[in-house]
Amino acid sequence: MSSTPQPSSPSPAQPSARFTLDPAFTVGEVNPRLFGSFVEHLGRCVYTGLYEPGHPTADEAGLRTDVLDLIRELGVTAVRYPGGNFVSGYKWEDSVGPAEERPRRLDLAWHSTETNRFGLSEYIAFLKKIGPQAEPMMAVNLGTRGVAEALELQEYANHASGTALSDLRVAHGDKDPFGIRLWCLGNEMDGPWQTGHKTAAEYGRIAAETARAMRQIDPSVELVACGSSSQSMATFAEWEATVLTEAYDLVDYVSLHAYYWPTDGDLDSFLASAVDMESFIDNVVATCDHVGAKLKSKKKINLSFDEWNVWYLDEWHEHAEGIDRTDWPEAPRLLEDNYSVMDAVVFGSLLIALLRHADRVTVACLAQLVNVIAPILTEPGGPAWRQTTFFPFAQASRYGRGQVLDVRVDSPTYETRKYGEADLLHATAVRAENGSVTVFAVNRSRTESLPLEVALQGLDLTVVAEHSVLADADPDARNTRTDPERVAPHPATGTTLTNGTLNTVLEPLSWNVIRLG
Numbered sequence: 425m426s427s428t429p430q431p432s433s434p435s436p437a438q439p440s441a442r443f444t445l446d447p448a449f450t451v452g453e454v455n456p457r458l459f460g461s462f463v464e465h466l467g468r469c470v471y472t473g474l475y476e477p478g479h480p481t482a483d484e485a486g487l488r489t490d491v492l493d494l495i496r497e498l499g500v501t502a503v504r505y506p507g508g509n510f511v512s513g514y515k516w517e518d519s520v521g522p523a524e525e526r527p528r529r530l531d532l533a534w535h536s537t538e539t540n541r542f543g544l545s546e547y548i549a550f551l552k553k554i555g556p557q558a559e560p561m562m563a564v565n566l567g568t569r570g571v572a573e574a575l576e577l578q579e580y581a582n583h584a585s586g587t588a589l590s591d592l593r594v595a596h597g598d599k600d601p602f603g604i605r606l607w608c609l610g611n612e613m614d615g616p617w618q619t620g621h622k623t624a625a626e627y628g629r630i631a632a633e634t635a636r637a638m639r640q641i642d643p644s645v646e647l648v649a650c651g652s653s654s655q656s657m658a659t660f661a662e663w664e665a666t667v668l669t670e671a672y673d674l675v676d677y678v679s680l681h682a683y684y685w686p687t688d689g690d691l692d693s694f695l696a697s698a699v700d701m702e703s704f705i706d707n708v709v710a711t712c713d714h715v716g717a718k719l720k721s722k723k724k725i726n727l728s729f730d731e732w733n734v735w736y737l738d739e740w741h742e743h744a745e746g747i748d749r750t751d752w753p754e755a756p757r758l759l760e761d762n763y764s765v766m767d768a769v770v771f772g773s774l775l776i777a778l779l780r781h782a783d784r785v786t787v788a789c790l791a792q793l794v795n796v797i798a799p800i801l802t803e804p805g806g807p808a809w810r811q812t813t814f815f816p817f818a819q820a821s822r823y824g825r826g827q828v829l830d831v832r833v834d835s836p837t838y839e840t841r842k843y844g845e846a847d848l849l850h851a852t853a854v855r856a857e858n859g860s861v862t863v864f865a866v867n868r869s870r871t872e873s874l875p876l877e878v879a880l881q882g883l884d885l886t887v888v889a890e891h892s893v894l895a896d897a898d899p900d901a902r903n904t905r906t907d908p909e910r911v912a913p914h915p916a917t918g919t920t921l922t923n924g925t926l927n928t929v930l931e932p933l934s935w936n937v938i939r940l941g
Contacts, residue, residue: 439836440875441849445861447882451828452783454854456557457606459821460502460789462731463547465510466534466796467758472804473794474550475542479805485549486542490808494800495554495793498814499821502606503554504561504730504789505547509533511611512567512619516577519543521596530752532619537752544581548602560602561730561789564634566610566627567620571634578607578641606646606787608730609634612653612681614663624663628670635674648728648787651678655704661711668715668725677728677787680708683735683797684770693842695868695933697770698777698850700843701732705781728787732774734767734813735759735797759796765911765933766899768812772935773866775820779852782828790817801905809908812901815894819913819937823862829853838869848874849930861885863938867930870899878926885940888926891916895934913937 463469477486506514510533518527518540526540551558562581564574576589581602583590590601612618613627622630627650635647649671652660664678682704684697705727712725740759763771778788794800799814835849851865861883867874892913901911919928921940930936 438872438875440877441833441835441847442877442879443831443833443851444879444881445829445831445853445883447827447829447855449830451780451830453827454779454782454825455786456825457502457559457787458778458782458785459499459817459824460504460561460730460787461498461500461793462504462508462789462791463506463793464508464791464796465506465531465538466508466792467760468755468795468802469792469798470542471539471755473796473802475546476804485546487550487553488802488808491794491800491802492553494808494810494814498799498818499557500554500790500793501557501821502559502561502787502789503551503793504563504608507533507563507611509611509618511563511565514565515569516544516565516573516580520545520580520593534758535747535749535752536756537754539754544602545596545598548598559606560604561606561608561787562604563608563611566613566630566634567618570630571637574634575637575641578604578638582642605644606648607638608648608650608679608728609675610650613650614657614659615653624659624666625670628667631667632671632674635671639674646677647675648677648679648730649675651680651708653681655682655700655707661707664708664711665715668712669719672715672719672721672725673723675725677726678708678712680704680727680729681731682729683731683733683737684774685734685736685738687738690841691766691870692838693840695766695770695773695870696840696843696846698773699846701774701777702780705729705777705785709784724784726786727781727784728789729778729785730787730789731791732778732788733791733797734761734763734771736761760801761797762801762902762904763811763813764900764902765812765894765896768816768894768911769866769868769933769935771813772816772820772864772894773850773868775816775824776850776852776864776866779820779824779828779854779864780831803905807905807908809903809905811903812894812911815913816935819892820864823937823939824854824864826854826856829855829861836874849876855883859884860889861940863926863936863940865930865936865938867932867934867936870933872932874930876926876928876930880921880924880926880940883924885921887941888919888921889939889941890937891919891928891939892937893931893934895931899933
């Protein structure tokens, strides 16, 4: 188990942080889709991750029940599928019908062989086993395919019966339509690495035409247009503006993708990664609203932050350079980052950033769910266990439901190479329907505890129900197969709520969940 260092008592000169909570000042209601995730046919996310027939815990469908239990505990909602880069070479019809008759295909995105043993029907069945909160979020291939194939997939999946494709689904054993409401119009089409990469004008046109046609089948579908693959793309903002000029009235969301890792040992900037995430969100909102104003539209485009995580991307690039291009393995070990306490604190800060923008970020997908830069790791034929990042996500999903309160922190700051001056405190708070409030807070200091005072105005709160902390004397501590419970949250001591004021001390380099009732 993790060690539990106790916070030191603040000295009179120790810098402190503070903010005020007032129910009259809110950001917006949290959409449950904010706690979505992502399953891509990449590495071992599906095969020997979710799906492993013959595993001691496998059910009759080949799904690992030990993994299903962890996913339920994690609390994911919308699950994006099947990619990711994979979708730009995806032929949906390969993934339906009798599994033993499905074709094997080369996957250009991840230089692998795709068996298609896990396909569309298995994906929908998997979601049903997670629970009623799980919702499909299906991507269509706009890289190597187009409007016709998207319509065929929609008809197969969602039309009740009486047509060739809907009757084919029934013949395959799925009498009831899948009811997929949320659709992604391609993936990262701005990226030169994407199979079928397009210019913004090219993509905007095919996205608009696909959206228009899909709405002819079902006007109620919700559609996500591809935004930029990161804020650092040379085409950022101009891409969104061009795409939305074509598709503004036809789509509901624009996507954002962002991954963070420490570059050149710059840990201080890494800890402030959410500064970039919040800037990214603000800039995309500004671009969307600018296009809407130009078009004189009263509609607001919301944001789907459908890929986000800590990902040691430099390590992947080094690995990719050494791949044997003559070998096309099945389900190779790819992107199996093992996360530390420091990674989990940054991860928690990214969750805080999403919650702080819940008025416009109404879909978000942690990339990914199992094995591939994931909160859950497995071994073929062996155990499954929680990574350090599992805990912030599970806690945010459980307690981050309700109205996000407007949090404006007064915090000590520190200098970062990438982002300039950054607050040591990153925080938000969510008020549940029953009036309870949960504060989510990160102390970015690697060495110093941070006293925190929160003034509670207009809130009938009298007790600290819980103060949970994820921190460790070793910031590089992580959970492994041999020590799967090395890191876990522990209770804090000394947190008080007196006369409408919350007082606590946040441990160095810590993720904190403070529940008030």
